[in-house]
Amino acid sequence: MRHIISILIENESGALSRVAGLFSARGYNIESLTVAPTEDPSLSRMTILTSGSDEVLEQITKQLNKLVDVVKVVDLSEAAHVERELMLIKVRATGKDREEMKRMADIFRGRIIDVTESTFVIELTGASAKLDSFIAALDAGLILETVRTGVCGIGRGDRILKV
Amino acid sequence: MISGAEIVIRCLQEEKVDCVFGYPGGSVLHIYDALFKQDQVKHILVRHEQAAVHAADAYSRSSQRVGVALVTSGPGVTNTVTGIATAYMDSIPMVVITGQVPTQYIGQDAFQECDTVGITRPCVKHNFLVKDVKDLALTIKKAFHIAATGRPGPVVVDIPKDITAQMCEFDYPKTIQMRSYNPVVKGHLGQIKKAVQILQEAKRPIIYTGGGVILSDAAGKLTQLARKLNFPVTNTLMGLGGYPATDRQFVGMLGMHGTFEANNAMHYADVILAVGARFDDRVIGNPEHFSGEKRRVIHIDIDPSSISKRVKVDVPIVGNVGDVVDEMLKLLDSGFKTDPEVADWWKQIEEWRGRESLRYKQENHIMPQYVVEKLYEVTKGEAFVTSDVGQHQMFAAQYYKFDKPRRWINSGGLGTMGVGLPYGMGVLMANPDAQVACITGEASIQMCIQEMSTCKQYGLPVKIINLNNGMLGMVRQWQEMFYSKRYSQSYVTSLPDFVKLAESYGHVGIKIEKPEDVEPALRKAFTEHKDDLVFMDFIIDPAANVFPMVAAGKGLTEMILAEDL
Numbered sequence: 006m007r008h009i010i011s012i013l014i015e016n017e018s019g020a021l022s023r024v025a026g027l028f029s030a031r032g033y034n035i036e037s038l039t040v041a042p043t044e045d046p047s048l049s050r051m052t053i054l055t056s057g058s059d060e061v062l063e064q065i066t067k068q069l070n071k072l073v074d075v076v077k078v079v080d081l082s083e084a085a086h087v088e089r090e091l092m093l094i095k096v097r098a099t100g101k102d103r104e105e106m107k108r109m110a111d112i113f114r115g116r117i118i119d120v121t122e123s124t125f126v127i128e129l130t131g132a133s134a135k136l137d138s139f140i141a142a143l144d145a146g147l148i149l150e151t152v153r154t155g156v157c158g159i160g161r162g163d164r165i166l167k168v
Numbered sequence: 169m170i171s172g173a174e175i176v177i178r179c180l181q182e183e184k185v186d187c188v189f190g191y192p193g194g195s196v197l198h199i200y201d202a203l204f205k206q207d208q209v210k211h212i213l214v215r216h217e218q219a220a221v222h223a224a225d226a227y228s229r230s231s232q233r234v235g236v237a238l239v240t241s242g243p244g245v246t247n248t249v250t251g252i253a254t255a256y257m258d259s260i261p262m263v264v265i266t267g268q269v270p271t272q273y274i275g276q277d278a279f280q281e282c283d284t285v286g287i288t289r290p291c292v293k294h295n296f297l298v299k300d301v302k303d304l305a306l307t308i309k310k311a312f313h314i315a316a317t318g319r320p321g322p323v324v325v326d327i328p329k330d331i332t333a334q335m336c337e338f339d340y341p342k343t344i345q346m347r348s349y350n351p352v353v354k355g356h357l358g359q360i361k362k363a364v365q366i367l368q369e370a371k372r373p374i375i376y377t378g379g380g381v382i383l384s385d386a387a388g389k390l391t392q393l394a395r396k397l398n399f400p401v402t403n404t405l406m407g408l409g410g411y412p413a414t415d416r417q418f419v420g421m422l423g424m425h426g427t428f429e430a431n432n433a434m435h436y437a438d439v440i441l442a443v444g445a446r447f448d449d450r451v452i453g454n455p456e457h458f459s460g461e462k463r464r465v466i467h468i469d470i471d472p473s474s475i476s477k478r479v480k481v482d483v484p485i486v487g488n489v490g491d492v493v494d495e496m497l498k499l500l501d502s503g504f505k506t507d508p509e510v511a512d513w514w515k516q517i518e519e520w521r522g523r524e525s526l527r528y529k530q531e532n533h534i535m536p537q538y539v540v541e542k543l544y545e546v547t548k549g550e551a552f553v554t555s556d557v558g559q560h561q562m563f564a565a566q567y568y569k570f571d572k573p574r575r576w577i578n579s580g581g582l583g584t585m586g587v588g589l590p591y592g593m594g595v596l597m598a599n600p601d602a603q604v605a606c607i608t609g610e611a612s613i614q615m616c617i618q619e620m621s622t623c624k625q626y627g628l629p630v631k632i633i634n635l636n637n638g639m640l641g642m643v644r645q646w647q648e649m650f651y652s653k654r655y656s657q658s659y660v661t662s663l664p665d666f667v668k669l670a671e672s673y674g675h676v677g678i679k680i681e682k683p684e685d686v687e688p689a690l691r692k693a694f695t696e697h698k699d700d701l702v703f704m705d706f707i708i709d710p711a712a713n714v715f716p717m718v719a720a721g722k723g724l725t726e727m728i729l730a731e732d733l
C-alpha cells in the first residue's frame with residue numbers, strides 16, 4: 006500500500022542521510038522524498054512516499070521515531086489529507102504544436118513559465134496522478150525534459166504536525 | 169577559558185569516567201596532552217583500536233557505567249568500526265571520541281581523513297561532528313545521555329583537531345532536554361493490567377527474558393516476579409544471569425543451542441511473557457514453525473521497534489523493565505492466583521528436563537564442557553566470564569551457571585570473534601578485584617592476541633581458557649552436519665606454541681592435555697597465579713559438537729540432540 010510519511014526533523018547536517026540510510030539499510034522503499042526547512046528554521050519537514058505491508062509500515066514509523074534527530078513522525082495517508090506535487094516539463098512547441106501545448110496546459114491548469122521559439126516550460130501542480138496523466142496526454146515525442154518535486158502533503162483540518 | 173582538549177577531559181571528569189581505552193595519533197594529540205596533565209582519568213593504551221572499543225564495551229557490560237574509547241582520525245576510526253558495531257548490536261552504552269582533521273581540511277582528502285560520521289552512522293545509536301568549540305561540552309553531555317538512556321547504544325563524537333586547540337569557557341550542563349529524544353520509561357498502566365490478567369489465566373506460561381533485564385539492572389525485580397508467579401524462566405544468550413541459573417524455575421537458555429526443556433516450553437507455552445528480549449532469529453528458529461502454535465504474547469521492551477518486529481505481540485508494553493516489573497509486582501500483591509493447570513505444565517517440563525539434553529561423556533580426550541564445569545567449580549560460580557565466538561562460547565553459556573547479572577560478557581548480536589581478551593581487560597578495569605576468565609578458541613584468541621601486551625603493561629590478570637580444538641569448530645560443526653563433511657578452510661594450521669607466546673609477553677602459560685590435569689591447572693591459575701595473566705591451552709576433543717541444535721530453517725522443537733547421533 007502507498008503511504009505518505011511526514012517527518013519533523015532537527016535541521017542538522019547529516020539528518021537527511023540518517024533517514025535515507027535507514028531506508029536503504031532496512032530495505033524499505035522510497036518512491037520520493039522531499040525536504041526543506043519549516044517556518045522554524047531549526048526544523049526541517051520531510052515527506053516520504055513509500056509502500057509496504059502494514060507490518061513494514063509499522064516498522065518504518067517506529068524506526069524513524071528512533072532516530073535521535075527525528076522529532077515527530079506521522080503517516081498522513083492514515084487520515085484525511087491533501088497532497089501535491091509540482092512538475093516542470095519542457096516540451097517542443099513549434100508550428101501547430103504550439104497552440105496544442107497551450108491548450109493542454111490550460112486543460113490541466115498548468116502555466117507556461119518559459120517560452121522560446123521552439124519550447125515551452127509548463128508548470129503543473131496537483132496530485133501525482135494528475136501529473137502522470139498530463140504526461141500521458143502529451144505526445145511523448147514532444148517531451149524534452151521533466152522534473153518533479155515528489156509528493157508533499159499535509160493533514161486536513163485540525164490534524165497538525167508541529168512540536 | 170580553557171582549550172577544547174581540556175574541555176573534553178573536564179567533561180569526562182564531570183561524567184565520573186575513571187578510565188578511557190585508547191590509542192593516540194595526530195588529530196588527538198591536544199587531547200592526549202590534556203590527559204597527561206591530570207590524573208583523574210586513567211588511560212589504558214591498547215595495541216589496536218578495535219580492542220579499545222571492545223574493552224570500553226565490556227567496561228559497560230560489567231558495570232552500570234558508560235565505557236569510553238578515544239582514538240585518532242582515519243585508520244584509528246576505521247579500526248574501531250567492528251567494536252562499535254558489536255556494541256550496537258547488543259545495545260551497549262558507550263561513548264567513542266574520535267579525532268578528525270582540522271575543520272578547514274574536511275572534505276579535501278586530507279591526511280588521515282575519513283568520513284567518520286558517515287562510516288559509523290549505520291552502527292551507532294547516534295553520532296556527532298563538533299563544528300564549534302562552543303558546542304563541545306553540550307555535545308559530550310548529549311553523547312553520554314543518549315548512550316545510557318532508552319535503549320542504550322554507542323555514540324560517536326568526532327572532534328576536528330582545530331577545535332581541540334581553540335579556547336572557550338567551560339560550562340557543563342547538569343541536565344539536558346532534547347525535544348527530539350524522550351525515551352519512554354514507565355509502561356502504560358492499562359496494558360500492564362491487561363498483562364497481569366492474562367498471566368492469571370495462563371495454563372502453560374513461560375517467562376522469556378533477555379539482555380534488556382541486564383541492561384535495566386532489573387534482575388532482582390524480575391526474579392521476585394518469577395518467584396511470585398512460579399512460572400518457568402528461560403534466558404536468551406544475552407539474558408543469562410538475569411535469573412539465577414541454579415534455581416529450579418530456570419529451564420536454561422533457549423534457541424539454536426538452547427536446552428530441550430527451554431525450547432519445548434517456549435514453543436508450547438500458551439502465554440509468553442517476553443521481557444527485554446527481541447525474538448531473535450537464533451531464538452525462535454523458523455518463524456513459520458514458531459507461529460504455528462496458538463498463544464498470547466506479552467512483550468515488555470523499551471524500544472517500540474523491538475515489539476511485533478518478528479513475532480506478533482498481543483500486549484505490547486513499552487517501558488523500562490525495572491519500572492514495568494515494579495508495577496506488575498504491585499498489582500500481583502493484591503491477590504494473584506495461578507491457574508491450577510500450571511502444576512501439570514510443570515510436570516511436563518520436568519519430563520522434558522529428564523532428557524538431560526546437556527549430558528556428555530568425559531572419556532580420554534578433554535571435553536570442552538568438562539573444562540567449563542570445572543571452571544565453574546573452581547571459581548564457585550563467582551567469576552566474570554568473557555568469551556569469544558564459536559563452539560566454546562556456546563559451551564560457556566550452557567555449562568557455566570550464572571546466578572548474577574553482568575557476569576557473562578559476550579558478543580551475541582554481531583558474533584565478533586576476537587572480543588574475549590579485550591572484554592577481559594574492560595571487566596577488570598571496572599571490577600579490579602574480580603576473577604575474570606576468558607573462554608576462547610585458538611582461532612578467536614588470535615584475532616586480538618596482541619592485547620596480552622596491554623595486560624602486561626597494566627597488570628590485568630585475565631585467565632585465558634583456550635579450548636583448543638585446532639579447528640574453526642563452529643564452522644566445522646556446520647560443515648560436518650550440513651555440507652557432508654567437506655571441511656573447507658575450517659582447520660587452523662601452524663598454530664603458535666601458546667605457552668611460549670604467553671611467556672614471551674611476560675605471562676604464565678600452561679598446556680593441559682589430560683582430563684585429570686584440568687582441575688589442578690585451573691586451581692593453580694586462580695590461586696598461585698591469582699595476580700598473573702595465565703594462558704591455559706586446553707587440548708580438547710576436536711570432534712566435540714554443541715548440542716542441542718536447531719538447524720537453520722528448522723523449528724524450535726526440531727532439535728538435534730547428542731543422543732540422536
Ligand SMILES: Cc1cc2nc3c(=O)[nH]c(=O)nc-3n(C[C@H](O)[C@H](O)[C@H](O)COP(=O)(O)OP(=O)(O)OC[C@H]3O[C@@H](n4cnc5c(N)ncnc54)[C@H](O)[C@@H]3O)c2cc1C
Pocket residue numbers: 257258259318319320377378379380381383384403404405406407421422423424425426443444445446447448450451468469470471474487488489490557558561562579580581582583584642
Ligand atoms: C554462535 C552464536 C550462537 C548463538 N546462539 C544463540 C542461542 O542458542 N540462543 C540465544 O538466545 N541466542 C543465541 N545467540 C545470540 C543471538 O544472536 C542474539 O544476540 C540474542 O539472542 C539476542 O538476545 P536478546 O533477545 O536478549 O536481545 P538483546 O540484543 O540483548 O536486546 C535487548 C532487548 O532489550 C531491550 N531493552 C534494552 N534496555 C531495556 C530496558 N531498560 N528496558 C526494557 N527493554 C530494554 C532492547 O530494546 C532489546 O529489544 C547466538 C550468537 C552467536 C554468536
Ligand SMILES: Cc1ncc(C[n+]2csc(CCOP(=O)(O)OP(=O)(O)O)c2C)c(N)n1
Pocket residue numbers: 556557558559560561583584585586608609610611612613635637639640641642643
Ligand atoms: C570476525 C569473525 N569472523 C568470522 C566469524 C565466523 N565464525 C564463527 S565461529 C568461527 C570459528 C571460531 O573458531 P574458534 O575460535 O577456534 O572457536 P571454536 O568454534 O573452535 O570453539 C568462525 C570463523 C565470526 N564469528 N567472526
Ligand SMILES: [Mg+2]
Pocket residue numbers: 558609610611635636637638639640641
Ligand atoms: Mg577452535
